[in-house]
Amino acid sequence: MSSCRVLGLLSGTSMDGIDVAVAELRPLGDGVAELRPVGCTELPYPAGLRERLVAALPPAELDAREFCALDTEVGRAFAEAAERGTAEFGDVDLVASLGQTLYHWVEDGRARGTTQLGQPAWIAEATGRPVIADLRARDVAAGGHGAPLAGVLDALWLAGRPGPAIALNLGGIANITVVGGPEPLAYDTGPGNALLDAAAWRVTDGAATSDLGGRLAAAGRVHPGLLAEMLADDYYRSPPPKSTGKEHFGPAYLAEAVREVALSGPDLLATLTELTAATVADACLAHAPRCVVASGGGVRNPALMAALRARLGEVELRVSDELGLPADGKEGYLTALLGWLTWNGLPGNVPGTTGAEGPRLLGSITPGAGPLRLPEPASEPVRRLRIAHSTTPREAA
CATH class of the missing domain: 3.30.420.40 (ATPase, nucleotide binding domain)
Incomplete structure (x- = not known):
């Protein structure tokens, strides 16, 4: 070698x-x-x-x-x-x-x-x-x-840590790798930043490609009805291993979801931030982890990380930089x-x-x-x- x-x-x-x-x-x-x-x-x-x-x-x-x-x-x-x-x-x-x-x-x-x-x-x-x-x-x-191919890195990198441990990637699509069980398990949980980016583009008429720093979401309020409707997507209940992408969670998906809902740009971003946090946390908690180690562009979004911490409760949430691997x-x-x-x-x-x-x-x-x-x-x-x-x-x- x-x-x-x-x-x-x-x-x-x-x-x-x-x-x-x-x-x-x-x-x-x-x-x-x-x-x-x-x-x-x-x-x-x-x-x-x-x-x-x-x-x-x-x-x-x-x-x-x-x-x-x-x-x-x-x-x-x-x-x-x-x-x-x-x-x-x-x-x-x-x-x-x-x-x-x-x-x-x-x-x-x-x-x-x-x-x-x-x-x-x-x-x-x-x-x-x-x-x-x-x-x-x-x-x-x-x-x-x-x-997600990240499973090979995560399984090797987190081997030997007290488990179960979960490596979370908050990219356009969010995915997790569960390490510490009988064998590593990894899958896409659903949207990470994909819908947030599409919404930022939509509400700023193309001036922004993302909700940089989570500022739009922080200024808004979650729309419970829209959140409940989006959480009903069948993807979240399908068993792993599974994968998805923008062919499902993309701009067309977002346009259809808000077609009959009137809400401000900040409220839309707040709702989508909560959607990502809820679906990621639900997937993580299903494996009873002791620790979640996050990486990807989403870790630089304070609104998303705060929503995720609230959803994870007592489960420790760390950023991969703390373990020597730059999150970016x-x-x-x-x-x-x-x-x-x-x-x-x-x-x-x-x-x-x-x-x-x-x-x-x-x-x-x-x-x-x-x-x-x-x-x-x-x-x-x-x-x-x-x-x-x-x-x-x-x-x-």
Whole structure:
């Protein structure tokens, strides 16, 4: 098993930019690996690209030309982000990309397919490094949901902690990983920031893409009727493993929900904040956790975190920064870990978290500037992940 520096790239369901994270990963022996965060950042999409991505979401009709253009332009944006990442945090051995999810096809509770944009050839051409991409499709082909892949990081990172412990990601879609039971369990709980972002865009006539700092929600009051109606969505009662996305909890969903409800912008944001807090807390409390460790963009929303703390009651709520893993960069570091596992011939999914028939090697590899030379496959699985003290870019170089 080789040690290497990996750059992780992704854009979440919020479509608010490209997350970049560089990690040093190395085996320590006896099934233990170490992840040292080097640095992370977020870069906005080029002007107009986010709006085109949002416009391509269901129920919109997307023709082949626009699909090709978006796949190419997201790939070029990811390539530029990778170049910026190596300029800021130092050179890397390989790049891993989760791309930009455009559509997650689920029917009758089963994932049938998944589409991520961001042609990896552009990243390989720009960096000269091998690129591991298309990391979800193999899990779906094996009967899984292809999400949440965060289960592999969470299961390794929280192994050995008093449990049950829950890792919570408050991205566009919220997901949890439950560690400490017979086997790890992970699933999407429902909307995280997705409906909040759609509502902020709606009530500000496009001036805001999110309720930055939760200020709109803090100025409003929860509408009990709308909250009750939205909590009745069948998704919340379907059993895990399960996954969802903006094809369900997106702008069209929000427009239909408020079609016959008259309320102010702040009241709408307050209600949607409570919806996210309620559905996340209900999912967490069903597993009787001792601690919930949160990450993702939602942890920077004080209104959401306050509502979630109130709903969790006596259950401890911590932010992943407190345990050494930067909350803003966690998904980027997850992507780097997934790439490193594939590079070393190790599965990147946890069947109990995605529903796949078994462990699978994930992704497809695009060679870099030179011939592709993979290391010898690992002789033992990784069972625990230690998060090491972060390095500065200068130390890392």
